[in-house]
Amino acid sequence: MAAFYFFMMERYISFLRGINVGGHKKILMSELKxxxxxxxxxxxxTYIQSGNVVFSTDEKIAPGELSKIIEHKIAESFxxxxxxxxxxxxxxxxxxxxxxxLKNKMVNPEKCYVTxxxxxxxxxxxxxxxxxxxxxxxxxVAGHDVYLHIPDRYSDTKLSNDFFEKKLHVRATxxxxxxxxxxxxxxxxx
Numbered sequence: 001m002a003a004f005y006f007f008m009m010e011r012y013i014s015f016l017r018g019i020n021v022g023g024h025k026k027i028l029m030s031e032l033k034x035x036x037x038x039x040x041x042x043x044x045x046t047y048i049q050s051g052n053v054v055f056s057t058d059e060k061i062a063p064g065e066l067s068k069i070i071e072h073k074i075a076e077s078f079x080x081x082x083x084x085x086x087x088x089x090x091x092x093x094x095x096x097x098x099x100x101x102l103k104n105k106m107v108n109p110e111k112c113y114v115t116x117x118x119x120x121x122x123x124x125x126x127x128x129x130x131x132x133x134x135x136x137x138x139x140x141v142a143g144h145d146v147y148l149h150i151p152d153r154y155s156d157t158k159l160s161n162d163f164f165e166k167k168l169h170v171r172a173t174x175x176x177x178x179x180x181x182x183x184x185x186x187x188x189x190x
Contacts, residue, residue, distance in 0.1 A: 009042060009056035011089035011187045012063065014070055015116050016051025016082050017161065017173035025080055027051070035077045039069060045186055051082070052179065054186045063087055064119065083171045085116045089187040096184055099177075100140055101149040112177040113154060115139075115146040115161065121168035129167045134158055141168075148174070 016032075019025045029046040032053065036044040041055040057066075063086035070084045087095075095114055101107045126141045137157045138149045146164060150157045154176070164172040175183075 009058060010060045011054070011056050012066060012086050013089065013092050013183050013187055014051075014053045014055070014066070014084050014086045015173045015175060016053070016074075016084050017171065019051045019082055020049045025078075025082060027074075027078055027082075031077075032074075035073055036070070038077075039073055047183060047186060048179070050175075052175070052183055054183060063091070067118065083118070083173065085118055085171065085173055087116065089184070092180065092184050092187065095145055096181060098142070099147055100142075101138065101147060107149055108151075109177045111149060111151050113148040113150060113174050114177075114180055115148060115159075115164055115172050115174040117144045117146065117164065117168065118171035120144040121170050125168050144170075146172075 016027075019027050029049060032051065033044045033046055036053055036055055041057060043054070043056040045054045046052065047054070061069075066086045067084045070086070071082065074080075074082045074084070099112060099114075101112055102109060120143050121141070130141070134157070136151045137159050139159050140147045146159075148157075148159055150159070154174075161172040161174055164170070
């Protein structure tokens with residue numbers, strides 16, 4: 001009697017930083033999708049022009065390793081460097097479940113964001129910035145992600161990608177709460 005095994009592909013979401021902003025580092029999403037497929041990645045789907053890509057692999061690969069592979073391929077294909085941060089589907093699900101700001105019913109989810117860090121920062125650096133006050137803007141560093149609540153306009157906050165990169169010595173890219181939830185849904189469908 002033959003045994004049948006179901007093989008689950010690993011699902012990932014990548015976040016590219018700084019593409020298609022102000023006419024710089026332009027990449028069409030169809031070309032980005034093709035770039036991922038040339039790496040042998042499967043079920044590739046993009047979401048909006050800012051560089052969010054959901055994909056699968058035949059094997060489990062550390063998100064940091066995938067970031068390097070994708071960054072190299074983008075530089076080779078498009079002629080410029082783009083920071084890429086990768087999370088697993090499970091990691092992104094956890095992020096949506098653990099947002100500390102959404103425990104407060106007065107917080108509008110549309111005013112929540114997550115800054116994805118390339119690696120977990122040194123605790124000493126996290127402690128230093130945790131003492132800073134940016135009210136009404138709030139943040140909480142949780143491992144290699146930062147939860148943000150920005151009641152006014154995100155474009156006006158001091159809690160930018162540049163801030164976290166300079167203070168925590170890591171690369172960073174942010175997404176709004178709607179985008180994050182949409183990406184979780186997309187990853188779940190594949």
